[in-house]
Amino acid sequence: MRNVVLIGFMGTGKTTTGTALAKTIGFSFHDLDEAVETESGMTIPQIFAEKGEPYFRACEKQMVKKAAAMDRAVIATGGGTVKDEENVRALRETGIIVALTANVNTILQRTGTKGVRPILDGEDGGNRKKAIEKLLFERRGLYAQADFSVDTSDRSAQEVADAIIETLKTRGEYDVGMA
Template sequence: MSLEKLRQAVAECNRGLTELFQKRQSLVLEIARYKKEKKLPIYDGEREKETLKSFPNEAHEFLRQIMRLSRKQQSELLFPYNIILTGFMGTGKTAVGARLAFELGRDFYDTDGLLEKRLGTTIAGYFQEKGEPAFRQREKELLREIAKKEKVVISLGGGAVLDGENVTALRANGRFILLKAAPETILARLKSSDLRPLLGQEMTAEKINELQNKRRDIYLNCADVVVETDNLTIEEAAVEAILALYGLKERGKQADETFYGR
């Protein structure tokens, strides 16, 4: 068989694959509607593992990409907006955000990580050298850029929502998930961290509680839903976030006023 005929045969295979993929994606949308009705997670890791077992190893990467695209299509139907994680430091925004992005087949933007790359230093180092006002300005510039993204997952720094202009820009195309954790939980998570400039040497549960309470109303005013992460694994927190978004009926819905009830 000539090279040209071989290429024609490959092209015919591509057309067949495309038709099957389109049919598959139509079925995926039906599955998404069912999951929304029954409030089921989009990602089912065990099922994906079982699916891969039925195929040769060389097909696994191909199938993983198809499954990722399926999750992405489901998430865009169910949650047609950016998903923004906010909350105090140490509540799990980066870890849960990355997991959410994986389960939903979306791109993930960790603003603190992106800022450090842009600044060429750590956030703590920039705070010490330039001060908080300079940092907040650089943060605002980055958030204006990210707010223009569509259907992505965004993890914010703990103080990003202190600026109302940041909230307005992000809310135009997104919904806010507020992550909550007790001061004791946060303290345990931050013990080995050097990236928390606001705490300095006063890293105590009392100091954390004080700062949380100062931000209480600001967090509540921007939150659409709340997820408590104290006793959850990263995977469990991501599932809880998805289930919370299922219950979100309208943009104006706010977090329970008992969020900081102590």
């Protein structure tokens, strides 16, 4: 089976769902944001503050290439990973792309306090709800590139993982005996 790549806006549950999905289907789990932090020795907010978004995106691209080369992996991308066509192309070559979605209020609740989401905190004068609405609108076409999508708004990570597995089975991409 190909890798399963989770894309979507921040706060849609890519990491928590990815962990549950990987455990359920017996794949390894790889979080691209975590890989960037480990590789750089800095948190993402520190990277943005000290080196800027272009530096972060270059690091992210390197992690995408490494992740795309993996086998039997669930890969959680950062919310903006899909802004780069090369990233999407590399991940699609070895994976099935699943967009996780959520409504604005759910995302607002899940993204927590200011200071940990540089993209949101810098937009619309720090009004997170407006920033989320604006960025979701701007990125809707990017997330629409997925092979399919699952709304995570009112579901647990395991419920979302189960919905992904059911869709993969329906598409002939997953056989229960493969795990």
